[in-house]
Amino acid sequence: MNTNLKISNVTKIYPGCVANDNVSLEFNSGKIYALLGENGAGKSTLVKILSGVIIPDEGKIYLNENNLKLNSPLDAKKNDIGMVFQHFNLFETLSVFENLIIDSDEQRESLREKIDTIMKKYNFSIDLDIPILNLSAGQKQKVEIIRCLIRNPKVLIMDEPTSVLTEQETSELFLSLKKFSEEGILIIYITHKLKEVMQLCDEVAVMRRGKLVSVSEIKNENIESLANKMVGQNLKTIKKKKAKTSSDQLIKITNLNFTSEDPFETNLIDINFSVNRGECLGIAGISGNGQSELFQVLSGEIISEKNSIEFNNNYIGDLNPQERREYLMAFSPEDRLEQAAIPQMKIFENVALNNFKSSNFFNNGLINENKIKEHSKKIISDFNVNTDNIELKSQFLSGGNLQKLIIGRELITSPDLLICFNPTWGLDVGAINYIHETLIKINEQNKSIILISTDTDELLKLSDKISVIHKGKLSKIMNAEEVTSEKLGILMGGAN
Amino acid sequence: MIIDINFIGLIIASIMASAVPLILASCGELITERSGVLNLGVEGMMIIGAISGFALMTVTGSLIIAIFGAMLAGVLISTIFAFLTQTLITNHVATGLALTIFGIGISAMIGKNFVGIPGKEFPVLFEGLKDTIPLLGPILFGHSIVFYFAFALPFITSYFLKKTKIGLIVRAVGDSPESASNQGINVRLVRYACILYGGAMSGLAGAYLSMIYTPQWIENMTGGRGWIALALVVFSTWNPIKILIGAMIFGGLTIIQFHMQAIGVRIPVQFLTALPYIVTIIVLVVISRDSRKIRLSTPSSLGKSFHKDN
Numbered sequence: 001m002n003t004n005l006k007i008s009n010v011t012k013i014y015p016g017c018v019a020n021d022n023v024s025l026e027f028n029s030g031k032i033y034a035l036l037g038e039n040g041a042g043k044s045t046l047v048k049i050l051s052g053v054i055i056p057d058e059g060k061i062y063l064n065e066n067n068l069k070l071n072s073p074l075d076a077k078k079n080d081i082g083m084v085f086q087h088f089n090l091f092e093t094l095s096v097f098e099n100l101i102i103d104s105d106e107q108r109e110s111l112r113e114k115i116d117t118i119m120k121k122y123n124f125s126i127d128l129d130i131p132i133l134n135l136s137a138g139q140k141q142k143v144e145i146i147r148c149l150i151r152n153p154k155v156l157i158m159d160e161p162t163s164v165l166t167e168q169e170t171s172e173l174f175l176s177l178k179k180f181s182e183e184g185i186l187i188i189y190i191t192h193k194l195k196e197v198m199q200l201c202d203e204v205a206v207m208r209r210g211k212l213v214s215v216s217e218i219k220n221e222n223i224e225s226l227a228n229k230m231v232g233q234n235l236k237t238i239k240k241k242k243a244k245t246s247s248d249q250l251i252k253i254t255n256l257n258f259t260s261e262d263p264f265e266t267n268l269i270d271i272n273f274s275v276n277r278g279e280c281l282g283i284a285g286i287s288g289n290g291q292s293e294l295f296q297v298l299s300g301e302i303i304s305e306k307n308s309i310e311f312n313n314n315y316i317g318d319l320n321p322q323e324r325r326e327y328l329m330a331f332s333p334e335d336r337l338e339q340a341a342i343p344q345m346k347i348f349e350n351v352a353l354n355n356f357k358s359s360n361f362f363n364n365g366l367i368n369e370n371k372i373k374e375h376s377k378k379i380i381s382d383f384n385v386n387t388d389n390i391e392l393k394s395q396f397l398s399g400g401n402l403q404k405l406i407i408g409r410e411l412i413t414s415p416d417l418l419i420c421f422n423p424t425w426g427l428d429v430g431a432i433n434y435i436h437e438t439l440i441k442i443n444e445q446n447k448s449i450i451l452i453s454t455d456t457d458e459l460l461k462l463s464d465k466i467s468v469i470h471k472g473k474l475s476k477i478m479n480a481e482e483v484t485s486e487k488l489g490i491l492m493g494g495a496n
Numbered sequence: 497m498i499i500d501i502n503f504i505g506l507i508i509a510s511i512m513a514s515a516v517p518l519i520l521a522s523c524g525e526l527i528t529e530r531s532g533v534l535n536l537g538v539e540g541m542m543i544i545g546a547i548s549g550f551a552l553m554t555v556t557g558s559l560i561i562a563i564f565g566a567m568l569a570g571v572l573i574s575t576i577f578a579f580l581t582q583t584l585i586t587n588h589v590a591t592g593l594a595l596t597i598f599g600i601g602i603s604a605m606i607g608k609n610f611v612g613i614p615g616k617e618f619p620v621l622f623e624g625l626k627d628t629i630p631l632l633g634p635i636l637f638g639h640s641i642v643f644y645f646a647f648a649l650p651f652i653t654s655y656f657l658k659k660t661k662i663g664l665i666v667r668a669v670g671d672s673p674e675s676a677s678n679q680g681i682n683v684r685l686v687r688y689a690c691i692l693y694g695g696a697m698s699g700l701a702g703a704y705l706s707m708i709y710t711p712q713w714i715e716n717m718t719g720g721r722g723w724i725a726l727a728l729v730v731f732s733t734w735n736p737i738k739i740l741i742g743a744m745i746f747g748g749l750t751i752i753q754f755h756m757q758a759i760g761v762r763i764p765v766q767f768l769t770a771l772p773y774i775v776t777i778i779v780l781v782v783i784s785r786d787s788r789k790i791r792l793s794t795p796s797s798l799g800k801s802f803h804k805d806n
């Protein structure tokens with residue numbers, strides 16, 4: 001049974017942006033296809049069209065020569081197209097089984113049998129009767145995959161599936177995908193991670209700014225050639241110089257504990273570490289292992305015991321974020337639009353939020369707008385934020401530009417320590433490069449960084465020392481040269 | 497003092513009767529909220545139900561037309577809410593408040609001609625069995641059909657949500673409308689249906705007040721019961737069985753504090769009147785303290801507008 005999927009001249013236009021510009025592609029079963037592109041290249045729009053979530057303005061889709069009318073996700077399901085979204089489409093408070101039965105017409109018992117068979121066949125082990133919110137990201141993804149497999153799909157689309165997975169989970173996923181492919185399911189794999197494309201796929205289609213740039217076989221490509229196609233220019237690779245080892249201690253955390261009242265948060269247990277001047281300490285881990293709690297404790301969103309944090313010879317554990325900023329700490333939280341900036345406020349207003357006593361943004365309780373605007377313009381030019389309108393609402397900045405603005409806002413006061421949490425999450429290659437360069441520059445100026453990140457490559461590239469957080473506990477602190485991504489993966493999974 | 501055991505039965509029955517409108521309205525609102533919609537218009541829908549039921553009964557003389565007419569009136573007024581919040585994507589809170597103000601106003605206007613008109617007697621079931629069992633007789637028998645329905649409703653609601661496919665879909669929509677929509681569930685349709693159902697139950701609760709509990713029309717006769725019903729839903733953590741418990745405590749304390757006032761207990765009246773509100777909330781907070789269960793039963797999308805983009 002051969003499956004042939006054809007996308008023919010698909011166009012989708014949004015106000016001010018052509019998401020898909022006359023895209024035509026053809027896929028055949030037995031192969032794994034990669035759809036590669038930066039954020040905003042249009043790959044997500046294309047797969048949403050294939051899964052019926054978005055209706056294209058023009059163009060047709062053929063499955064085995066039949067013209068498909070995909071007006072809703074239901075149509076895609078009926079036509080044997082299964083899709084695993086990047087952001088899981090699961091109901092967190094419902095049980096695994098309830099999640100699976102909701103779009104199935106089968107009886108409870110026969111569905112259970114079917115799920116059991118699938119789980120046995122592919123070596124999945126998931127308790128069907130616990131709520132989704134108790135599952136790890138990898139397990140959630142398996143639930144999504146099972147949901148597709150129940151319907152015996154001809155086509156399985158995976159949208160950025162590894163962004164939340166550990167190394168081990170990723171290799172498990174790849175094994176499963178290869179097995180599906182051997183069984184005749186046509187697999188389309190969307191990603192911006194080049195390494196994965198090289199590892200997994202047979203053919204690769206590259207998209208850039210809504211257009212299809214190239215279609216080629218993997219054996220004729222390498223990481224550099226794909227990266228250049230994806231970005232459309234030659235990227236310079238950046239590398240960190242080995243830092244001079246300094247023994248001048250800047251921050252020291254001693255026996256820090258945090259017990260949350262929310263059962264879905266992670267408790268921090270006996271955190272101890274120190275960072276010297278000019279050093280970058282990377283903290284690796286699978287998301288949800290206490291990173292966000294650790295960030296909040298370090299930034300002062302959660303107050304801890306006074307003596308547990310010593311910064312520049314001051315005990316600051318009981319200070320709030322603003323007070324900590326006065327001691328020259330700076331923070332870049334994970335969620336740019338929820339925590340770091342207020343999307344509905346203008347750029348210069350967001351800059352003013354980071355308000356120091358020394359910044360003179362306010363005179364006798366009144367806003368000194370000129371001063372703030374001047375300051376904002378300096379940030380925009382110093383940190384390469386691609387806009388000249390500081391009156392723009394920050395929600396209209398792209399992720400990369402917003403992150404540059406936030407990092408710029410934090411760094412313009414030249415703090416001694418920058419604590420950042422997933423600073424390049426969801427950014428495109430160009431912006432990631434810029435942020436990485438900036439972080440390296442900070443270290444070169446003898447300032448320190450605590451980098452909490454779920455991106456292992458990023459950590460290995462930027463850190464001098466690395467520790468892994470697992471279930472709220474830190475592993476011992478290792479020198480970055482001695483660490484490999486495999487070793488980190490094992491520690492992230494909880495082994496010693 | 498010798499208290500007749502049947503007298504205790506009668507007091508319990510009167511407590512249950514006073515709990516009926518709360519149970520009806522709460523269970524309706526619970527379904528609405530489980531689908532992610534926060535309708536603060538319960539008080540308004542109840543009072544519309546009360547005047548519609550009473551007016552239809554007086555005009556047509558038919559109790560059946562009156563009861564179903566009151567439910568239909570609840571459905572109609574909640575349709576306004578559904579249209580505004582689901583089709584025009586207005587804010588749930590503001591729209592719900594407007595609905596209550598609208599309901600109170602329009603019911604007073606329609607009700608002008610019905611003030612002082614005596615109600616009709618509503619038929620009760622199993623009247624003859626009342627004296628066969630001591631204590632339990634007056635509790636179990638001799639009530640209206642609406643009464644029995646109200647006490648079955650929490651169990652029906654619980655079964656519906658836990659065991660049926662449609663109940664599962666309602667919970668799914670309340671948990672994540674985005675995921676539900678991507679699964680091919682028509683979120684707007686589900687939410688419309690849940691809002692309309694909530695309206696029907698509020699209408700019925702109102703009709704119970706004006707046709708059965710105190711068969712007459714008095715302006716503003718719901719007296720804040722709609723707000724209590726709303727509070728019950730939240731403090732019961734969206735659990736129908738706990739709604740039943742909360743409604744009984746509230747009804748019980750309301751009745752008891754009347755008796756205490758009548759006997760002349762030396763406690764300030766204001767405190768006695770406030771007692772049901774305070775105790776109900778405290779009890780529900782205490783029995784719903786398990787934060788894990790709260791997380792599992794709280795509709796994550798409650799009060800948030802869902803707009804499908806294409």
